Amino acid sequence: MNDTAINTKDNNTDTTQDLVTSGSRSWAKLKRNKAALVGGLFLLIYIGCAFGAPLLFKGNPSAPDLFNSLRPPCAEHWLGTDELGRSILGRILYGARISLMIAVGVVGVGLLIGVPVGLISGYYGGKTDFVIQRFTDMFLAFPGFLLALALVAILGVGLKNTVISIGISMIPLYVRLVRGCVLTVREEVYVEAARASGTKDHYIIIRHILPNVLAPITVHTSLSMGTAILFAAGLGFLGIGVQPPTPEWGSMLGSARAYMMGTPHVATFPGVAIFFAVLSFNLLGDGLRDAFDPRSKI
Amino acid sequence: MRKNGRFRFFRQFFTIAVTAAMLVFLSVPGTFAGQIKELKIAIGVDADTLNPQEQTTTLFQNICDLIFDGMYFQDPQGKLHPRLLEKHTISDDGLTWTLHIRKGVKFSDGLPLNADVIKQTWDRVLNPKLRVPLRFAISMVKGCEKVDDHTVKLNMKYPFAPFDATISMALVSPISPAAIEKYGDDVRQHPVGAGPYKLKEWVKGDRIVLARNENYWGKAPTVDQLTFKIVPEATTREAMLRTGQIDVCYKPLPSNVASLKKLSNVTVDMPLDTRTIFMGLNCLKGATTNKKVRQAFNYAIDKKAIVNRILFNTAQPMDGPVSPKVFGYAKMDYQYDYNPEKAKQLLKEAKFDFSKTINMRTPNGRYLFDKQVAEVVQAQLQAIGVKVELRTYDWPTYVAGLLKPIEETELEVFLLGWGPLFLDADMALYGQFTSEVNPPKGLGSSFYTNAAYDEIMKESRKAQDPNKRFDLLKEASSIIWEDCPWIWLHVEKFVLAYSSNIKGMVVTPTEKFYPNHITME
Numbered sequence: 001m002n003d004t005a006i007n008t009k010d011n012n013t014d015t016t017q018d019l020v021t022s023g024s025r026s027w028a029k030l031k032r033n034k035a036a037l038v039g040g041l042f043l044l045i046y047i048g049c050a051f052g053a054p055l056l057f058k059g060n061p062s063a064p065d066l067f068n069s070l071r072p073p074c075a076e077h078w079l080g081t082d083e084l085g086r087s088i089l090g091r092i093l094y095g096a097r098i099s100l101m102i103a104v105g106v107v108g109v110g111l112l113i114g115v116p117v118g119l120i121s122g123y124y125g126g127k128t129d130f131v132i133q134r135f136t137d138m139f140l141a142f143p144g145f146l147l148a149l150a151l152v153a154i155l156g157v158g159l160k161n162t163v164i165s166i167g168i169s170m171i172p173l174y175v176r177l178v179r180g181c182v183l184t185v186r187e188e189v190y191v192e193a194a195r196a197s198g199t200k201d202h203y204i205i206i207r208h209i210l211p212n213v214l215a216p217i218t219v220h221t222s223l224s225m226g227t228a229i230l231f232a233a234g235l236g237f238l239g240i241g242v243q244p245p246t247p248e249w250g251s252m253l254g255s256a257r258a259y260m261m262g263t264p265h266v267a268t269f270p271g272v273a274i275f276f277a278v279l280s281f282n283l284l285g286d287g288l289r290d291a292f293d294p295r296s297k298i
Numbered sequence: 299m300r301k302n303g304r305f306r307f308f309r310q311f312f313t314i315a316v317t318a319a320m321l322v323f324l325s326v327p328g329t330f331a332g333q334i335k336e337l338k339i340a341i342g343v344d345a346d347t348l349n350p351q352e353q354t355t356t357l358f359q360n361i362c363d364l365i366f367d368g369m370y371f372q373d374p375q376g377k378l379h380p381r382l383l384e385k386h387t388i389s390d391d392g393l394t395w396t397l398h399i400r401k402g403v404k405f406s407d408g409l410p411l412n413a414d415v416i417k418q419t420w421d422r423v424l425n426p427k428l429r430v431p432l433r434f435a436i437s438m439v440k441g442c443e444k445v446d447d448h449t450v451k452l453n454m455k456y457p458f459a460p461f462d463a464t465i466s467m468a469l470v471s472p473i474s475p476a477a478i479e480k481y482g483d484d485v486r487q488h489p490v491g492a493g494p495y496k497l498k499e500w501v502k503g504d505r506i507v508l509a510r511n512e513n514y515w516g517k518a519p520t521v522d523q524l525t526f527k528i529v530p531e532a533t534t535r536e537a538m539l540r541t542g543q544i545d546v547c548y549k550p551l552p553s554n555v556a557s558l559k560k561l562s563n564v565t566v567d568m569p570l571d572t573r574t575i576f577m578g579l580n581c582l583k584g585a586t587t588n589k590k591v592r593q594a595f596n597y598a599i600d601k602k603a604i605v606n607r608i609l610f611n612t613a614q615p616m617d618g619p620v621s622p623k624v625f626g627y628a629k630m631d632y633q634y635d636y637n638p639e640k641a642k643q644l645l646k647e648a649k650f651d652f653s654k655t656i657n658m659r660t661p662n663g664r665y666l667f668d669k670q671v672a673e674v675v676q677a678q679l680q681a682i683g684v685k686v687e688l689r690t691y692d693w694p695t696y697v698a699g700l701l702k703p704i705e706e707t708e709l710e711v712f713l714l715g716w717g718p719l720f721l722d723a724d725m726a727l728y729g730q731f732t733s734e735v736n737p738p739k740g741l742g743s744s745f746y747t748n749a750a751y752d753e754i755m756k757e758s759r760k761a762q763d764p765n766k767r768f769d770l771l772k773e774a775s776s777i778i779w780e781d782c783p784w785i786w787l788h789v790e791k792f793v794l795a796y797s798s799n800i801k802g803m804v805v806t807p808t809e810k811f812y813p814n815h816i817t818m819e
Contacts, residue, residue, distance in 0.1 A: 064677045066600070066607040083553075083608065083670055084677075157689065239662035239690050244673050255670065261533060261554050 026215075026291040036287020042280030050096040061090035062245035070263045080265045083255060088266065091247035092273045098248050099229045099277055102163055106228035107221050109167025114174025115217060119205050121175060122182025132175065139172040148231050152240050162241045166231045170224055177220055181213035188212075215292035219285055226281030233274050249274050334818050336523045337800075339546040340535040344503050344528050347486035350468040351423055354431045356717075357548065359468040360810040361526065364508060366471035366491030367516075369397070372463055374569060374806045376625055376721040381516075382411065382472070382492065383465075392457025392762060397465075399448045405474040406496040406511040413444045419472040420452070432469050434740070435719065457760040459767055460625070460722040467719050494519045494814050504528055519814040539564060539795055546796040546803075546813070552612035552666055558795050565798045567805045568791040570614060572621045573717030574726065575665055577658075577675055577785035582745040584710045585656050592782035594644035595711075596634035598682045599675055603636070605788050608670050613788040619727065619778045621789045623807040625764075626723025626771030630779045634786065641682045655685040659699070660713040662690040666790060672713045675785065686711070700743045704736070709743055715790070716741075719808060723771045728755050731778050744783035751777050 030036055049056065065085035073080045079088040121132040139147065151165035185191060186209060194204050229249075235241030236250025244251065249270045256267035347353055350362040363371075369383040382403060387396045403411040420442035423430055438461070440453040458464070477490035489497055494516065495508035506526040510519055527544060529535045532551045536558065539547040550558055550566075559566045579586040579595065586592050601615040614622075618630045645652075656679070660672035669690055676686045691699070699708065718725035729735055732752045735742035751774060758770035779786075792809040799819040804812040 066603040069607045
């Protein structure tokens with residue numbers, strides 16, 4: 001009995017060591033992927049804007065100044081002003097905070113609920129797996145955005161409800177992904193050994209299985225953040241997301257639509273901001289996927 | 299010689315061909331010089347119903363007018379012109395209206411329009427089993443009796459002076475009895491009326507096509523076919539007008555009106571509308587029960603700036619509680635011009651609780667730049683120290699919120715529009731401010747309650763003398779203007795852009811247009 005326990009411990013140490021080795025190999029691969037680096041750079045700029053918004057822009061981004069409305073880019077307002085005379089630069093910088101907050105919140109909801117449910121579903125299998133997967137199928141039957149839209153209609157508008165709605169729409173994807181990975185990992189010898197040695201299920205799930213499914217979760221999280229920003233912008237565009245006068249990129253774009261003909265800059269800059277934020281997460285996510293994939297050679 | 303002979307042959311052939319072509323052209327019935335084959339009109343949405351009794355949207359009431367014709371036609375100046383009715387007479391007590399129906403009128407299916415049809419129309423409109431959303435507008439009618447083949451009598455519950463204008467609405471336009479019998483409720487898809495046009499084709503989500511009604515009793519329209527093309531995006535409609543794909547663009551974006559006006563091939567008509575846009579203030583509950591607070595809110599808002607900068611002058615600041623286009627309008631003696639200092643002073647006098655957050659709500663996209671207007675109002679109230687939280691709602695949820703009784707209502711400050719369907723102040727002053735219309739009975743969502751005001755408005759409905767009625771409406775306006783159940787914002791303009799070669803388009807303040815007798819250069 002004792003021998004088995006020692007063996008399991010050794011095995012565990014090996015696994016950790018393997019993880020460290022594969023981690024550094026992945027990091028080396030990621031560094032060689034130029035697209036991922038560009039994505040990372042955009043992401044750093046984006047996060048910098050989100051955190052540094054009050055330093056980069058003095059003043060209230062929500063306070064209207066009607067006599068300066070729809071001004072083109074100039075020295076005073078680098079990206080011009082919107083229909084209420086508010087600086088578009090200021091609103092994009094503060095909007096970065098909102099988008100980042102939504103992205104983090106959404107993947108937070110997805111991770112906190114989706115990952116444990118996926119782990120349980122994959123690890124225990126049987127009836128538990130069947131019930132969880134049928135629920136997941138039900139949610140997956142709806143396109144993600146439609147599901148988020150329906151949930152907003154039920155929960156009501158606002159930042160918190162936007163995060164919850166999009167977050168819930170992300171859960172089934174996490175559940176399905178994690179379950180798939182767990183199904184492979186749970187058959188590994190070290191898991192079998194741990195189980196044979198009487199290690200408790202929750203310990204096995206947390207210590208042996210979770211670390212081995214972290215790579216796909218990381219990739220999916222990065223890609224989900226981009227999707228979350230896009231979904232939130234979509235809800236904002238339709239006027240049922242974050243409420244005015246909060247500077248949210250999607251609602252900025254939605255309001256600007258009416259001014260496209262005469263003053264296209266009002267719609268262009270929020271659109272560009274959404275584009276680069278989503279692009280940064282997608283490039284980085286793609287890079288991470290390649291880096292974690294043992295078959296890829298970059 | 300041979301050459302001359304061939305020349306003569308060609309000359310004769312050419313002469314005969316031209317003469318034959320002219321004869322063919324002139325023999326086609328109804329086609330004569332100045333006649334326009336088709337007018338293409340781009341609109342934003344498709345019709346839900348073309349049953350005039352069911353219709354609530356001005357654009358489709360407009361189309362109903364073209365298919366059914368009205369009892370009267372109210373012109374842009376408010377003057378009534380006889381249509382299906384020749385005239386009416388009123389009893390001394392104002393409780394009996396006798397309607398004299400025009401003789402020789404036929405529906406487009408050939409059936410005659412007579413007293414039986416008019417009685418059937420009134421019976422249908424008053425029948426609670428049928429869906430008639432605007433029934434409240436004729437709720438003063440008790441019933442209809444046939445007098446002779448071309449006369450009917452309406453018995454009223456109470457005297458209602460502007461009733462003649464009321465019956466100019468499509469709401470009481472008669473539908474062919476044969477169509478009702480044939481289609482039942484589905485007559486909304488197969489409208490048959492006695493108007494200048496008849497429905498030729500309705501392709502859901504794409505187009506509604508009207509063709510000239512050959513049985514029309516009146517002056518024949520100059521346009522043979524009206525094609526209403528459904529183009530949801532306003533910018534696309536504008537682009538289609540610019541490129542000549544359509545002739546008329548319904549409601550282009552206010553932000554593009556200035557650039558459209560600059561085009562030599564486009565005419566932009568924008569008469570002042572009857573619709574007023576306002577911020578309702580709850581007079582019975584919450585922070586705005588004090589009159590001084592409501593007045594302060596009025597002084598805090600720069601309405602002129604809103605009109606100039608947000609609405610691109612496609613509106614006009616309100617200077618009385620109703621649109622200048624309606625009978626009973628009077629410019630008020632004093633105005634709530636932008637004065638934040640005075641607003642702060644009034645709040646101080648009212649001992650306003652600045653720690654409380656006021657809930658403001660607005661629909662998004664129902665009225666011209668409604669969300670943007672609400673954002674400015676929010677910011678300007680915040681500028682005088684009032685904490686305001688703004689929420690936007692989709693239209694059905696928003697309307698449901700407006701109809702809750704005082705015990706349940708969450709309304710504090712809310713953006714809304716109110717557009718009388720005919721050119722009279724009664725629908726605004728009675729329909730919004732008398733205690734009788736407080737929700738859930740009506741849409742007076744400000745819960746304004748003033749017995750003296752109610753009395754004046756009731757008196758105005760009885761007054762047959764227009765001068766006396768005007769004085770009463772003015773008195774009511776003065777009371778309401780001082781009490782401020784609304785933040786008086788602006789009166790919208792109805793914008794219609796069309797090809798500059800179209801002349802004679804009739805555009806009304808009730809957001810309708812009539813291309814029946816246009817000419818094209």
